[in-house]
Amino acid sequence: MAEDSTSVVRFEPIQTRRAFEEICQRIREQVAEGRLKPGDKLPAERDLAQQLGVGRNALREALRSLEIAGIVRLRKGVKGGAFIREGDGGRMNQVVQDMFSLGSITVDELTEARLHIQELVVRLACARAADADFDALAANIDGTEEVTRSGDFLKRVECSREFYALLAAATGNDVLSMMVASLTEILMKFVYARVAAGGHPQPRLVEKRRDFLAALRARDADTASRLMKSHLESVHRLLKETPAGGRKAGPQPAGRARRASA
Amino acid sequence: MAEDSTSVVRFEPIQTRRAFEEICQRIREQVAEGRLKPGDKLPAERDLAQQLGVGRNALREALRSLEIAGIVRLRKGVKGGAFIREGDGGRMNQVVQDMFSLGSITVDELTEARLHIQELVVRLACARAADADFDALAANIDGTEEVTRSGDFLKRVECSREFYALLAAATGNDVLSMMVASLTEILMKFVYARVAAGGHPQPRLVEKRRDFLAALRARDADTASRLMKSHLESVHRLLKETPAGGRKAGPQPAGRARRASA
DNA sequence: TGCATTTAATGGTAGTACCATTTAGCATAA
DNA sequence: TTATGCTAAATGGTACTACCATTAAATGCA
Structure with missing residues (x-):
């Protein structure tokens, strides 16, 4: 012009x-x-x-x-x-984390995306998981039960992370695994911060996991999907109730976020 | 021990x-x-x-x-x-591209992930898209029709990229938008390379887009999802038929991949 | 006023020197 | 022979200096 x-x-x-x-x-x-x-x-x-x-x-x-x-x-x-190097899916975690730090994405968007993509993963895993996958998940749940008894809730969060990783691996699709892992990772940080601050951990976790695995073993995708959705929604609800896990300018749970000065 | x-x-x-x-x-x-x-x-x-x-x-x-x-x-x-800087979703593109270059993920995994996540996006967009989103998509399709008549197939690929971006934006979830964008981006590079090499472009593209938009406007998620799935499957099928778009050690379509020596 | 010139701030690059780490090789002692 | 310790060389990590290129403000001149 x-x-x-x-x-x-x-x-x-x-x-x-x-x-x-x-x-x-x-x-x-x-x-x-x-x-x-x-x-x-x-x-x-x-x-x-x-x-x-x-x-x-x-x-x-x-x-x-x-x-x-x-x-x-x-x-x-x-x-x-x-x-x-070998390709490392962990790179995507940092990207998501940075996007969140910069305020480009919100917790709500993360939880929604996780809810939907995780459902995909469940259905795919339900159709494709091999016996080795079931066994690995069962072993993970056993480990979760053990650390739950020991009262080490931080380790239990680690078990959860591994649980989702194993489930994603059962799909045989590394792209989906990577994506769901990055979403799980950042939201786990909030769970971690919440538990570390003395919040109540998710109740009846081991039972819910066992029910879910049973549905998965039965190749009952609808039930498995419903159980997963229900569980994730309750987890996300707990996150929103946590005052420290608020919305904007969210904390870097893993960092030494002391916020000394104004 | x-x-x-x-x-x-x-x-x-x-x-x-x-x-x-x-x-x-x-x-x-x-x-x-x-x-x-x-x-x-x-x-x-x-x-x-x-x-x-x-x-x-x-x-x-x-x-x-x-x-x-x-x-x-x-x-x-x-x-x-x-x-x-402001958060830039383009970072995830590079991550996916690098993973592919390093051989950690395959075209099949990318197409499968895209197929499923794109379906999510369609259903969400179907439920949430505003009139402005419909208008933007309609304008994009009009532009696609124009460049199709002009015979500039490279520009048509750009229109397609924008189409998926607009559709993803209609979900209102930047996380999903970013993920589907990164999957679209890398697969578009293969389409781009294929068209640049003289391959036949997708036929009846504009008509299919118009049908899809009609279903979207009618909030008919099932139809819209079915149309999208059908289209993506045909696109991915074309990609697999392309000799240059093979599997392992895939080419960097946008780069100057001449592969001179053995 | 308006245009050209100068100036200062800042990132981009080259080069040198030196430190810290790691591995291999050698030497010495048990 | 074996084990231990020392030496040396290669390599990334860091500091420092000097200079270039770019940018925008400040200045000067018509």
Whole structure:
């Protein structure tokens, strides 16, 4: 509209690619094309910097970025270096956590998404779970019962985390597993904070888990789904009742959130 | 078990936290506790490095990590600096892409997850979409029809991406939107590559979209879900038929994946 | 006023030096 | 021979300096 009378041609704004971006992209390409596979080792920093014709600083910033992204792992000492990592689903947890910290997503959105995706997982697991999956879940529930008797509620939260992970693994779909794990992870932090603050833990947890597993073993997807939904809703209800587990500018339950100054 | 006869006390392996990790954590805490909000500016690198008692290198590596994580944005020049960013759902795309590059997830897992989560989105959107959402979708379909007539199939892929984004936005749940967007994004890259290679684009796309929107407007979740499922299955079938869109060590469709050497 | 120039702040990069860690190799002693 | 300790080299981690490029405010000039 308000164009100058200079010319009709448009010039794309030239974006000065920073050195570390270029380096990152090149290494990512090598990985995507399969020339770099998990376990492979990149040249030493000093050598690679010279090969690329950049300073060691720029290269290190690139490697640091790749490390944060979970692409490489850096090890010190001789025989150390930058190694291509196996894919780690835990990266998504950090993304979700960051989105929450920045206020882009709310607890309600997280709980709703979890409720629905977890139902998917239950139905898929119900259809596909093998005996080994059932056994692993049963063992997990036994462990939960034990730590419940011991009164170590923090460990019980860990058992819950593992329970959902095992259930997701039974679907055989790592993408769904990863997603449900990231949702479970962040909401578990609230449960963890609640229990650590002395809140009442979920009652009758072991019984509910056993009922659920029975439905799963019977391949009764409707019942299993209903039980899971009911349980999650009660958990989420408890979370909302917790004053510390409020809505906006939520606490980082795992951090040392002391909030000393104003 | 095979314990030495030294002592019974166990020593936890001390993990030397690197400087940039400590810095990252501190800034992340400030964000999580709400003391740093989107738009806020961090001190200049030289000042902040001195405040923290670290070299500028270490601080820059921390800032670089936070930039990659989407927490801060760095701007040059006077009045530049490190600014806390708004949450960006695009981060999850990169995570999924990296997982795929590293071979941790497959196209089949992605398509399956997409199929199911997209159905969730359809049902939620069907129940909640407002008139503005319907209008936006209708406008998108009109645009799709136009670019289809123009024969610009690449632009049509962009329209499809926007279509799914609008549909997801109609759910009002940013978490689900983000997840379905990340799945759509990576699979769209394969569609993009396929079309760019001269493959036949999806036929009758606009008609199918119009039928779907009609069902959505009628709040007919079953029909809308069925139409979406049918469409996605046909798209995914086309992807599997594409020789370039194979399985293992998949290509990075958007990159310059020429695969010169063996 | 309005345009051009200068200036200062800031991120981006290169380079050097040194520290800390890790592994391998060698040497010494039991 | 075996075990222990020492030495050396490779490598990532960090600090410091210097300089460049970019940006926007301040200044100067017409």
